[in-house]
Amino acid sequence: MIYDEPRFHIAGDRFIEVELGDEMSFDLNIAVHAFVGAIEEAQIDGVVELIAELASFQISYDPERINYHAVVREVLGVRAALEDTSNIDRASRLFYVPLFYFDPWTKECVDDYKATVVDKVSDPDLLCEVNDLPDRRALMRIHSGTEYWVASLGFWPGLCSLMPLDPRHELRAPKYNPPRTWTPKGTIGLGGALTSIYPDRTPGGYQIIARTPMPIWDREGRLPAFTESLALFRPGDRVRFIPIDQEEFDHIDAQVTAGTYEHPCVEHQIFSVSKYRQWRSKIVNGDTK
Amino acid sequence: MIEVIKPGLETGIQDLPGRIGFWSQGFPPSGPVDAWSFRLANLLVGNPRDAAALECQFVGPTLRFSNDGAIALTGAQMNATLDGAPAAMWETVPVRAGQILAMGAATNGARTYFAFSGGIDTPLVLGSRSTFHMAGVGGIEGYALKVGQSIPLGSASEVTPLRVPVELRPAITETRSWEVECMVGPNDDWLDPASVDTFFSSEWAVQARSNRTGVRLTGPEFVFSSKAHEKRPEHGNDPANILSHGYPLGGINLAGQTPIILINDAPSSGGFINPFTVPAAAFWKVGQARPGDKLHFTRVDLDGADKFRRKIDAICSAENLVAL
Numbered sequence: 001m002i003y004d005e006p007r008f009h010i011a012g013d014r015f016i017e018v019e020l021g022d023e024m025s026f027d028l029n030i031a032v033h034a035f036v037g038a039i040e041e042a043q044i045d046g047v048v049e050l051i052a053e054l055a056s057f058q059i060s061y062d063p064e065r066i067n068y069h070a071v072v073r074e075v076l077g078v079r080a081a082l083e084d085t086s087n088i089d090r091a092s093r094l095f096y097v098p099l100f101y102f103d104p105w106t107k108e109c110v111d112d113y114k115a116t117v118v119d120k121v122s123d124p125d126l127l128c129e130v131n132d133l134p135d136r137r138a139l140m141r142i143h144s145g146t147e148y149w150v151a152s153l154g155f156w157p158g159l160c161s162l163m164p165l166d167p168r169h170e171l172r173a174p175k176y177n178p179p180r181t182w183t184p185k186g187t188i189g190l191g192g193a194l195t196s197i198y199p200d201r202t203p204g205g206y207q208i209i210a211r212t213p214m215p216i217w218d219r220e221g222r223l224p225a226f227t228e229s230l231a232l233f234r235p236g237d238r239v240r241f242i243p244i245d246q247e248e249f250d251h252i253d254a255q256v257t258a259g260t261y262e263h264p265c266v267e268h269q270i271f272s273v274s275k276y277r278q279w280r281s282k283i284v285n286g287d288t289k
Numbered sequence: 290m291i292e293v294i295k296p297g298l299e300t301g302i303q304d305l306p307g308r309i310g311f312w313s314q315g316f317p318p319s320g321p322v323d324a325w326s327f328r329l330a331n332l333l334v335g336n337p338r339d340a341a342a343l344e345c346q347f348v349g350p351t352l353r354f355s356n357d358g359a360i361a362l363t364g365a366q367m368n369a370t371l372d373g374a375p376a377a378m379w380e381t382v383p384v385r386a387g388q389i390l391a392m393g394a395a396t397n398g399a400r401t402y403f404a405f406s407g408g409i410d411t412p413l414v415l416g417s418r419s420t421f422h423m424a425g426v427g428g429i430e431g432y433a434l435k436v437g438q439s440i441p442l443g444s445a446s447e448v449t450p451l452r453v454p455v456e457l458r459p460a461i462t463e464t465r466s467w468e469v470e471c472m473v474g475p476n477d478d479w480l481d482p483a484s485v486d487t488f489f490s491s492e493w494a495v496q497a498r499s500n501r502t503g504v505r506l507t508g509p510e511f512v513f514s515s516k517a518h519e520k521r522p523e524h525g526n527d528p529a530n531i532l533s534h535g536y537p538l539g540g541i542n543l544a545g546q547t548p549i550i551l552i553n554d555a556p557s558s559g560g561f562i563n564p565f566t567v568p569a570a571a572f573w574k575v576g577q578a579r580p581g582d583k584l585h586f587t588r589v590d591l592d593g594a595d596k597f598r599r600k601i602d603a604i605c606s607a608e609n610l611v612a613l
Contacts, residue, residue, distance in 0.1 A: 009475030012566030013594035015537035017475040024523040051313045051535040058535025154558035157315040157424050231314040
């Protein structure tokens with residue numbers, strides 16, 4: 001549900017957790033980002049930074065400049081002046097992310113886990129089972145057949161949580177137990193109802209099915225896409241996955257290594273929340289003409 | 290310049306307030322875990338208290354100085370020697386070019402802070418010199434010190450030799466038992482109320498699997514409330530799972546049944562609850578606790594945490610240091 005009023009939770013003497021609801025949905029997430037954006041714009045003295053998440057956000061504040069009660073008061077003031085989020089149009093870049101589905105590196109990673117940690121059904125096959133799909137080609141078709149919404153960033157520099165915008169392309173995925181100790185850089189994983197791109201070789205718990213040669217963060221800021229930020233995505237961006245083969249993977253990888261790769265991105269698009277909602281409700285109601 | 294002869298165990302450059310403003314993209318604040326000792330080290334060599342200095346963890350480095358200047362060592366005792374003679378802690382130590390400072394393993398506490406007059410002058414990465422070891426950001430080339438590296442220094446003026454009075458130093462325990470101030474929230478309502486009380490009345494042991502992202506603890510099992518069991522499926526299967534949310538520094542993150550105190554390099558978000566949070570002023574204790582040490586958590590409220598933080602903040606001031 002989406003709560004009528006935000007719920008504030010004290011999180012030590014420098015942080016506050018603000019919950020706006022307890023569900024994972026586009027409607028709640030867009031409300032989180034609209035609220036966080038308005039707080040940022042208000043430039044409340046002593047509010048240091050904000051972390052927007054799926055259904056909640058975290059405020060960091062400097063207790064020498066503002067106290068907890070004043071933060072809550074100021075934030076509620078921002079909310080009172082906030083416009084209805086259901087009709088906003090917002091800037092939203094669209095990234096085309098090349099994906100090599102069922103690639104040899106994620107296979108090697110899963111095989112290593114099966115041999116050294118615990119045996120399991122291979123991740124793509126498990127996703128077919130759980131989502132009632134006949135085979136891997138169907139999984140690829142479903143997974144790559146929708147735009148995704150960058151719902152949140154975090155956990156690791158640049159790591160993104162992606163929500164499918166087309167409800168016909170929602171997939172469910174259980175998480176690893178215990179988690180993997182390593183995952184190849186650029187791996188695509190699914191957990192719960194989210195897709196994520198691993199920015200680097202890190203531990204992980206999502207089911208892994210593909211790999212991209214396109215870097216989503218760069219500690220040296222070498223490629224043109226990282227001149228403004230070391231992390232590629234911003235919340236509210238959109239992602240479309242483009243299936244590629246080994247040859248194309250190697251081609252892009254070579255461009256990345258040479259420092260000449262340009263991230264395929266449509267910069268100037270506006271995402272209309274109201275039009276998206278109309279389209280989605282048509283699909284949900286079975287009227288897809 | 291300072292030349293690294295031996296790097297020690299994950300010795301990193303840190304500054305304060307650390308890397309601020311990029312957390313939402315996944316870059317944590319970093320900075321020294323024991324900011325109290327860190328600031329005193331800087332003040333002893335005439336630096337601004339938040340200047341970049343070294344955080345030595347468990348085993349300190351061996352360094353050769355290319356400049357005359359002054360150094361200071363604070364925090365854990367690592368039995369440092371300067372050209373073979375014991376180097377004093379908690380006071381200004383003048384050094385000459387060519388001298389070698391050798392640090393050993395910590396005999397109490399876990400982290401020693403080393404400041405040089407003029408401060409460390411590595412390039413700023415996203416506004417900070419702090420090292421985020423896990424992802425290779427900041428410091429020198431992103432990581433802990435390595436053999437043969439040179440640490441650039443800022444320019445310094447004449448340093449007055451000073452000492453930190455004993456009563457103003459953080460009391461790093463010899464008994465390996467710590468009283469750590471801790472606040473309830475943000476997700477305490479996911480636990481059974483009796484389990485909240487058990488947390489504060491129990492003894493917690495620090496696990497060896499601890500680093501600058503988190504300190505893992507061993508202790509009694511947690512019992513969850515109905516909120517943890519009767520939640521929407523997208524929160525996850527484990528009672529401790531919650532829809533991915535922001536992680537506060539100091540949060541006591543419940544990964545299944547293992548509490549992890551999230552410290553300076555902790556992830557910005559994740560899918561486990563944080564029923565308790567260690568306030569800023571108690572971080573130094575978490576930073577100095579060693580594997581096997583015992584922690585007891587003392588409940589404080591916001592007012593208590595504010596008072597404690599201001600007390601330490603007031604201590605970390607140049608006027609409190611006495612002339613040698």
